[in-house]
Amino acid sequence: MSSDFQRSSAEGEAELLVSFVNTLDLETGADAVEEAEALSAWVAAHVADLGRPAVDRAGHRRALALREALRELMRANNGGEAAEERLAALRDAAGRGRYRVALRSGGELAIEPAGDGLAGFEERLLLAVERLQAAGEWPRLKACPAADCEWAFYDTSRNRSRTWCSMEECGNRAKTRRYRRRRAPRSERG
DSSP states (O other): OOOOHHHHHHHHHHHHHHHHHHHOOOTTTTTTTTTTHHHHHHHHHGGGGGOOOOOHHHHHHHHHHHHHHHHHHHTTTTTTTOOGGGGGHHHHHHHHHOOOEOGGGGGEEEEEEEOOHHHHHHHHHHHHHHHHHTTOGGEEEOSSOOOOTTOOOOSSSTTOOOOSOOIIIHHHHHHHHHHHHHHSSSHOOO
């Protein structure tokens, strides 16, 4: 398998995960999948082979909890530490997940989600994480360390050193805060 194929496959997996995590914009509070019907439409638009899944209230809650568990892992990839209790939704999804081996053209074997609907979507997300880990690309998925942002992104820098979702926004704010703390009189630094 060529490294170009691995890279493009990894980028596709990363795009799905980043897009899903970013359905909630913490800075503005806008949630693109706040309602079950919106989640169903989002899945249909982003995972073509799943169609438009039926999403009940419990499934919707599970998917949103899984989104935040993925964000937690991405924060950990950016120097944070994943809180075990915030990963419960990920463990639950992994425990429910079912997979099958499929034979693709050319005799290539592939692991695919066995579930359909929302379960298939959760399995697809977990499989994307696994594939990125296997390709060594998982550490590139990060969440901005700014507590009021936490926007997910794929770090394409050569040495995987990107920290901020945007140097112009969050990076500059952090640098300005550090500068002001250094320049403040000792009594104000606290």
